[in-house]
Amino acid sequence: MYVELRHLRAFTSVARHRSFSRASEELLITQPALSRTIAQLEDNLSVRLLDRSSRHVELTDTGAEFLMHVERVLATLDQALAVVSHRGTLRLGFSWLLPDPWAQQTVSRFEGNTGPSVALTRTDDPLQALRRRTVDIALVRGDVDAPRGARTVHLYDEPRIAVCSERCDLTRLGHLDWTDVQYWPLVVNTVSGTTGPWSWPVDQRPARIIETANYDEWLETVAANRGIGIVPEVAQRRTQHPALRFVPLTNAPPSPISLVHLPDAQGTLIRRFLEAAVLAATPE
Template identity: 55%
Template sequence: MDVELRHLRAFVMVADCGNFTRAAEGLLITQPALSRTIRQLERIVGVQLLDRSTRHVALTPGGQEFLVDARSALASVEHAVRRVSGRASLRLGFSWLLPDPWAQRVVRLFEDQSSASVEFVSCPDPLGALRSAVVDVAIVRGRQPEPTAEIQMIQLFSEERIAVCSVASDLRHLEELSWDEIPKWPLVVNTMSGTTGLWSWPEGHGPEMTVETATFDEWVESVAANRGIGVVPEVAQRRIAHPALRFVRINGAPDVPVRLAFIPRNSGALIRRFTEAALEAAESITTPASKG
């Protein structure tokens, strides 16, 4: 058996997620199927690529070397397919709820100016999808990831934060909360793409209890079940229609930065045009004044 693209995509996704469960979600396959694919790849190359001895999957030295070439191969194939097929499109990765009205404006601008189309790709880890060549650009919210030479980020604008609680919560009748009051309550955190977690407060000043979830849907249902409260960009209030949730304004909360991420070495004409359209669309978004 030869190495196939599915092997490379599976390996790169696991390497980026550091976890088979999340990688399987990103690839839209089952975890057993993903494990079989990785074992096939290791048999083909004759090298152990992943160290499964710990809860967090790590790359072996051979896996680290192979990852560089796997990324390059995926990007090259994608470029070749697009060029020969003549289908011009750009894949926009996001983990949950694209910002509005920015998303609608940037798509209209980009498609009018380039005659290309935008494909929307929902993924639990947008930066991992970007590194794996699953998407061309990605929307990233919240705290700034560790800087790397590989990925470039452009800040577009900021979003206000809002609290979310269950209809069974003691907070449900409040009209507003202070940011300083949030740590008094258990906080439900999306560990993959959440915008609010312990990192949002100085050390020792955050919530004493957090409930971790790995996807946006898990986060929604955990808050609805009154496991704790959530804090998200205010776009959620306009877009989430869940009968068991209530939204509460927050005073003094820092805004959530929204960034566009891309890989400079892969930035062809379409990505450059999309970046220009993204910045133009962002100019029409009123950036809330900082509150914190």
């Protein structure tokens, strides 16, 4: 006998609903596919489990007895899977300031619906961490240079804002236009920053670039009045620094937020996390 788990779950669903159409909706498969699965089970067992007619589906005596055993087996299996699943962990890599409230909603929904926990891993280069398999999924802002074979899911776009030192002349202007950034020294996070000279055409790029290697270096360099910075607006809500001032930025292109993962890593957990992530990113 060759019986798979999908055969048993299909049989119990049809038996419970007494309907192929309702069972196919529950199992998210087509009705012809479900009928083939039940037929395979009966052929493999060499018994008739269901009596079918154009109006209803009933269990045979053998099918009713078989159902009792199958339900006990599936219940025991589901209990075992629940024990294991609650001990799992999905590692989410990020470089700075997880977007809110997306991150909180996604983690809460994933852990509540799935069971495993999310380990939040701060790293200067989430994509490099993904390549090294020290994280399972990476949150990336800006343009994505994903590893070969990786899959990218765009979530949404964040508006940008300018930031400068409290001693910077920019604080007196009230706002800054995207095309006027070229006239100011620009502090750039070369590893995980969302804005750099690559963000403008060659003839509109800032004349002076001050490079830093991570968010903290970038933050303190701007605070020291070495130049101005351009960041997603989340930084204004989440950054508490007495020496910084935020200035509205007009006509700036939005900054994309994406999730990147490798297709062969933690497939089921990543799929469930992506479902929660996309749902949290979708406006209600």
